[in-house]
Amino acid sequence: MDGQADGTPSRLSVLRSSSFRIVALFAACCFICGMTVTALSGYRSLHSLTRQIHEAIANERDEALSGVSSRDVAHLTSAIRSAIRSDPTVYYLLQDAHGRTVAGNMRDLPRIDGPRHLSWTWFPLPPDGHPVVGQGQVLDDGGYFFVGMDGASLRSMRRDVWLTLVWSGGGFLLIGLGGGFVLSRLVLRRIETISQTARDIMRGDISRRIVLNATNDEFEHLAGSLNAMLDRNEAQIASIRQVTNDIAHDMRRPLARLGEQLDMAAEATAPQDRVRAITRSMACLDEALEIFSTLLKLAQIEADDRAPDPQRLPVADLLASLAGLYGPVAEDHGQMLVLVPPEGGLELDGNRVLLTQVLANLIENAINHSPAGTRITVTARRAGGKVVLAVADTGPGIPAHERERVFGKMVRLDGSRATPGTGLGLSMVRAIVRxxxxxxxxxxNAPHGLRCEVTMPATTGAHRNGW
Structure with a gap:
């Protein structure tokens, strides 16, 4: 949060803080929901009591009117007086057409037909001051008949409902503030953990990760995604560092040779010696550029997690194009390149250029590192849900203890040092395959030679753009 000059948070910064907003939002939601439920409950109770009182009044009115043959003052007078004697707690009033009280236990009332709520009334002797809820009716002869009941219970319940709303509002507000404070602490503590991890990483500790608590909630999912992103970033940073180290290490030899050749060219006195030195310098420069380009491409492939621009590739077409390209090259070396046609319908999902480079590198290695008379065989077969591509030769092969080492960068065995190359071919092949x-x-490759097998997932289902 922003602070004042003395380090004390300003009032504005406190109001803008996430902690305050969470507390305020939780308290408001708790207050509104609690008050809504309480108000609806109170309203329902008041409505139920009011309905009961009106039903009782209607029963008293109907009972009084049912005992007379005509609804007028003359016939109702004795019935009202009898009802007052039998139940003095019910309010009755019978007035003639001129508004004079004929019978009843109430003072005169204005002639209003229908339900009435009177805030005050009294017995003639003594007055009671209770509110009255009743029903008024104009009679056939112009008189007025009113039946009512004590409304004190309704007034008391209304007062109780208001008191309940006031006290409940305070309680809900306190609960909301407390719950919001606890919730804000829990949420902000998780956020602060993520922020602290980010600050540690910015200070240089790129191996720092967010601690997972196995709660399987949204914050846990976010932390897992961030950790996966940090792992990927760390791997890319390590890849960049490795590329830098590889370039610094692997470029020394061609650059040193380039320097030697340039020194020889500068010191040469004969024109033909100078030309030869410059020609060898250009060859060293070409080798350095090839190594540099290959290392960058290899680093890019190793940093990716999926092949770019995947396509559905018929294996038979892929092998046939390579056999047509390298068949004449093998013949020039006195070798034989044989393609065994694969079964129909065998397909791969992948990048055509990269997969072509894999097979081309393997075929070139077999041609360049095998003597004349070598037979090189290219095959493809299905093995379960996989496709196995193989390039086998009858050349000298590679000792078993050296086979893993040849996948390293710039690794060349003693028998192949005289063959042109950078020593990055098999490193590139493995990176593309992975x-x-x-x-x-x-x-x-019994009885002698080397067999290079590349196992790839076979195409399954409808092809989609992307993996």
Missing amino acids: LHGGEIRLLD
Whole structure:
């Protein structure tokens, strides 16, 4: 929160704080809901009591009128006097057409037909001052007949309802404030945990993560998503650092050779020696640029979590295009490239350019590292829900203890150092295969040679743009 110069939070900053807003919102909701329920309950109780009183009044009126043959003052007088003697708690009033009281236990009233609520009335002797709820009716001869009952119970209930609303409002407000304060502490404590983790990361501790409490609530899901994002960011940062280290390490050899060749060109006296030195310098520069480009592409592939622009690829077409491209190259080396046609309908989901590069690198390795007379076989088969692509040769192969090491960056075995290359081909192949959810293995090709197997998920269901 913003503070004043002395560090004390200003009133405006307190009102704008999330804690205050949560407390105020919770208290308001609690107050409104509680008061609504209490008011509806009080209204229902008052309505029920009022209905009961009016029904009782209607019964008394009907009973008085049912005992007479005509609804006029003359016939009702004796009935009203008898009713007062039998039940003096009920209010009766019978007036003639001139407004004079003929019978009853009430003083004169204005002639109003229908339900009436009187705030005061009294017995003739002594006065009681109770409110009256009753029903007035104009008679056939112009007289006026009124029946009422004591409304003190209704007034008392109305007062009790108002007192209940006042006290309940205070109680609901206190409960809302207390509950809102507790809720704000719980919510803001979780938010502060996330904020503290973010501050630690900004200070350089990129391995810091939000502690999960196994509550399986929204904050837990948010923390899990943030942790996954932080893991991804840390992996990308590590990848960038690794690329930087790889470039710094792997570029030293070609750059050192480039420097040597440039020194030789500068020191050469004969024109032909200078030309040869410059030509070798250009070759070293090309090698450095190739290594740099390959390292950047490899880092990009390793940082991705899915293949870009996936397509449904018929395996037979993919292998046929490579066989047509590398068949003549193998013949130039005195080798034989054989394509075994795969079964019909075999398909892969993936990026055509990247998967073509995988198979091209494996075929080129077999051609470049095998002697004349070598047979290179390219096959594809289905194995359960997988597609197994294989490039096998009858060349010298790779010792079993060296097969995992050759996937490292810039690794070249002693027997292949004279062959042109950067030592990044198999690193690139493994990165692409893993990007597509597959794996690569180097196996013996009995009786001799090497068999490279790439296992990839087969296409299932309708193709969708994206994985």
